Amino acid sequence: MAKSKTSKAKKPKQSFDFGVNKKFPFDKYELYSDAVQSPSEDVKFYRDRYIDIRGRDLKPTVLREDFCGGGAISCEWVKLNKNYKSVGLDLDVVPMDYGRKNYISKLTDDQKRRILLIKKDVLTKNLPKADIVCAVNFSYFFFKQREILRQYFANVRDSLKPNGIFLVDIFGGTQCTDAIIDKTRHKNFTYFWDQKNFDPFSNEAKFAIHFKYNKKMYKNVFTYDWRMWTIPEVKEIMIEAGFKSTEVFWEGTARDGSGSGMFKKIEKGEACESWIAYIVGVK
Ligand SMILES: C[S@@+](CC[C@H](N)C(=O)[O-])C[C@H]1O[C@@H](n2cnc3c(N)ncnc32)[C@H](O)[C@@H]1O
Numbered sequence: 690m691a692k693s694k695t696s697k698a699k700k701p702k703q704s705f706d707f708g709v710n711k712k713f714p715f716d717k718y719e720l721y722s723d724a725v726q727s728p729s730e731d732v733k734f735y736r737d738r739y740i741d742i743r744g745r746d747l748k749p750t751v752l753r754e755d756f757c758g759g760g761a762i763s764c765e766w767v768k769l770n771k772n773y774k775s776v777g778l779d780l781d782v783v784p785m786d787y788g789r790k791n792y793i794s795k796l797t798d799d800q801k802r803r804i805l806l807i808k809k810d811v812l813t814k815n816l817p818k819a820d821i822v823c824a825v826n827f828s829y830f831f832f833k834q835r836e837i838l839r840q841y842f843a844n845v846r847d848s849l850k851p852n853g854i855f856l857v858d859i860f861g862g863t864q865c866t867d868a869i870i871d872k873t874r875h876k877n878f879t880y881f882w883d884q885k886n887f888d889p890f891s892n893e894a895k896f897a898i899h900f901k902y903n904k905k906m907y908k909n910v911f912t913y914d915w916r917m918w919t920i921p922e923v924k925e926i927m928i929e930a931g932f933k934s935t936e937v938f939w940e941g942t943a944r945d946g947s948g949s950g951m952f953k954k955i956e957k958g959e960a961c962e963s964w965i966a967y968i969v970g971v972k
Pocket residue numbers: 690698699700701702726755756757758759778779780781784809810811812825826827828831
C-alpha cells in the first residue's frame with residue numbers, strides 16, 4: 690500500500706532485469722519499495738480488519754498476495770505469527786525472483802517453509818485458498834473492463850475460506866483527473882510520480898515512476914496504463930461478484946497535509962486533491 694497521499698506507488702507492466710545494471714545504476718526494486726511500500730504495517734492492518742469483522746475467536750492463517758511482485762507483504766505476514774502462511778501470485782517471474790533473492794532469503798528457515806510465490810494469472814479459476822486476500826498498490830486497475838474486474842473479484846470470492854476477507858486499495862481526488870508530477874525526496878534518491886494524462890471518456894490514465902539518483906534523472910523506471918476505478922464502482926462490483934458486504938477505510942491527514950498512513954472506517958468521503966482508501970470485501 691502506498692505510504693501517503695503523495696506517494697501512490699505502482700509497478701511496471703513490463704519486466705526489466707533486476708539489480709544494478711547499465712540502464713539503471715541502482716536497484717530499482719529497492720528504490721520502489723523505499724518510496725511506496727510499507728508491508729510490515731500493511732499486514733497488521735489486514736490482520737486487524739479480519740479480527741474486527743470476524744471476532745477474536747476466528748484466527749486468520751493464510752494470506753494470499755495477488756499481483757505480489759517481489760512478495761514483500763507475503764514475507765511480512767509469515768513474520769507476524771509462527772502459524773501464519775502466505776502465498777503470492779504474479780504473472781511475472783522477474784519481480785518474484787527478485788523477492789526470492791532479496792526478501793525470502795532473509796527469512797528464518799521456519800518462515801521460508803511457510804511462504805510460496807507462484808507464477809499465476811489471477812484471472813484463472815481455482816486460485817489458492819486463503820483467509821485474507823490482498824491486491825494492493827492499485828494493481829487491479831490493470832483490468833479496464835467491468836466484466837473482467839468482476840471475473841477477478843469472483844475468482845477471489847471463490848478462493849476465500851468461509852470467513853475470508855478481501856482487501857484492495859484505491860486512490861482518487863481532483864488531482865487524479867489532471868496531468869501532474871509529484872516529487873518526494875528520500876535519503877539517497879528523489880521519487881517522482883508522474884500522471885501523464887487522464888481521459889474522462891474512459892477514466893483511463895497513464896502513469897510513470899522516475900527516480901533522480903546521484904544527480905541524474907532516470908525516467909519511466911516503472912510505467913502503468915490503468916483505469917481509474919471509483920469507490921462506488923468497486924463496492925458494487927464486489928457485491929455483484931458475490932461478496933456479502935463491503936467496508937471502506939479512509940486515510941487520515943498528517944499535520945503537513947500528507948497522508949497519515951492511518952485508516953478509519955467511513956460511510957462518507959471528503960472532497961480533496963488526493964486521497965487513498967482501502968475497500969474490504971466480506972465473504
Ligand atoms: C503494481 S505491481 C504491484 C506489486 C506489489 N503488489 C506492490 O505492492 O508493490 C503489479 C504486478 O501485477 C502483476 N500482474 C499484472 N497482471 C496480472 C495478472 N493478471 N495476474 C497476476 N499478476 C499480474 C505484474 O506482473 C506486476 O508485478
